[in-house]
Amino acid sequence: MSDLLARHRAVMPNWLALYYQDPIEIVSGKGNRVVDAAGKSYLDFFAGILTNMIGYDVAEVREAVERQLATGVVHTSTVYLLRGQIELAEKIARLSGIPDAKVFFTNSGTEANETALLLATYARKSDQVLAMRQSYHGRSFGAISVTSNRSWKNNSLSPLNVHFLHGADRHLTQFKGLSDAGYIAACVDDLRHVLATAVAGDVAALIAEPIQGVGGFTMAPDGLFAAYQEVLAAEGILFISDEVQTGWGRTGSAFFGIQNHGVTPDMMTFAKGLGNGFAVGGVVARGDLMDAPHAVGLATFGGNPIAMAAANATLDFVLSHDLQANAARTGAIILDGLRAAAPRFPIVGDVRGKGLMFAIELVDPETGAPAPALAARYMEETRSLGLLAGKGGLYGHAMRMAPPLTLTEDEAREGLAILVTALENIS
Structure with missing residues (x-):
């Protein structure tokens, strides 16, 4: 492994994060467990950063991909009709609850968020965007500009004019001791004050994670975004829910994280778990917003037949089970x-x-x-x-931990015992 690590460091950028003092290479997986190159087995409570959503070596996903591979068509691009893409878009549009929804597929959550920001700024003819403190929306130029976590920002340059809101920072002195209702009221007052003081004219959108991923699974109390939405709607400001980590039933209490707040956003972005390891992301949005841009667009790899086969099988598995x-x-x-x-x-x-989205601070x-x-x-x-x-x-x-949604009750108890034992060992 030391040889592989040396080769990694020789050709990969220094900022590419690796976990553990002695990084591991995962060589196989089955169910909710993986095995490293040394033969050690692990119960996986992170699932490739919430991406192996229904575990490893899932027959339904593997067979769907193999059927598509057997056709010989691995790629055609979006300039041709793609049956699997249409079928998946129909499912997502229905599940989203967004009126007259349309879907555009990308390769990642970063691309999805870039697309949503483009749609919002185009529709509102404004570069002004609201985002949440402690947020993370991707590593690209625009996505970093709406990210509010210094560890993930390389510079202050931005294609957007961004203002950050409270909503997931109850640890701060001014919010300690407040009830959920009191905290929501304070945050809404802050939103109104930002709109009265920091912006000029129309604001394009608020983009927010219902539960902040990189932020350590910090979250706004249920109902905050509904309260925000009342203010936003009065101003014509669009709402983008970043569901890259919270989508597809992971929170248990709602299929999309924003539904815990009783809100139907104008757009939702998604990625990660939908493909169960295959690269897929996208935006589901109101049809008028999705149709509005006047320039021609396409996605070379977005919605490709292999990813669509995996994603359709994954989503069907989530729903049927x-x-x-x-x-x-x-x-x-x-x-x-x-x-x-x-x-x-x-x-x-x-x-x-x-x-199945929890954290220990x-x-x-x-x-x-x-x-x-x-x-x-x-x-x-x-x-x-x-x-x-x-x-x-x-x-x-x-x-922060997010096991596959297929975790069994016995595996949940096994993982809990390990987490508690680890606390005992370092205390």
Whole structure:
């Protein structure tokens, strides 16, 4: 492995993040487990950053891809009719709840967010965009401009004029102790104040993650975005929900994360889990917004036949197996167990989440300050115990986990035991 790591460092950029002091190569997977090159097996609680949404070696997905490969047509591009693309778009448009919805497919969440921002700024004839503090929307030029996390921003240059709102930062002094209703009221007051003071004329859109991914699964209280939407609608401002991590039933309580707020946005972006490892992303939006741009457009690889075969099979599997309900059941086992155990560990600052999307925030036991070093230790400990987890948070101090939606109740209990044991070992 040291040879492979040396080769990686010789040809890959230094900023390309690798987990663990001794990075691992995953060589096989089955169900909700993977095996590394040394033969060690892991229960996967991060799923390739929420992307292997229904686990590994899923027969329905594999067979759908093999059927498409057998036709000899791996790619045609969007200048031809693509049956699988149309079928998937019909499903997503129906599930979205967006009136007269249309869908455009891309290769990633970053591309999807760029597309949504283009549609919004075109429709509103404005470069002004609202986004949330602590957000992350991708690594491209425009997506970085609506990202509010210094660790992920290389410069201040931007094609957009962006203003950031409160909504997932209840740890700040001015919000501590507020009830959900009080916090929502304070955030809406802030939104009104931003519109009164910081912007000039029309604003194109608000883009927001219902649960912030890189932000460490921080989230606004249910109802905040509905309160925001009242203000936005009065101004004609569009609402884009970034569902790249929260879509397809992961929260357990709703099929798309924004539905937990009782909101139907103007657009939703999606990616990651829909292809169960195959590259697919996209935007579902009101038809008038999607149809509006006057220039010709296409996607060379977006909606390609292989990705569409995988995505159709994945979405059908999620729906036919009611994986949203499974996320609610198995997520409750883990979250309830972590919350019950947390008081024993002064290093746990917070346990939060919905469904199979949860996080443990690690803090200095004396001061309560974010403790990224403890998070790094916890990562190593969970790995040694046979579980893969992710890391995030504004200060890199939150362990964020999102197992495949196919997680069994026994696997949920197994993972919970590992997480608690790891806390015991580093406390």
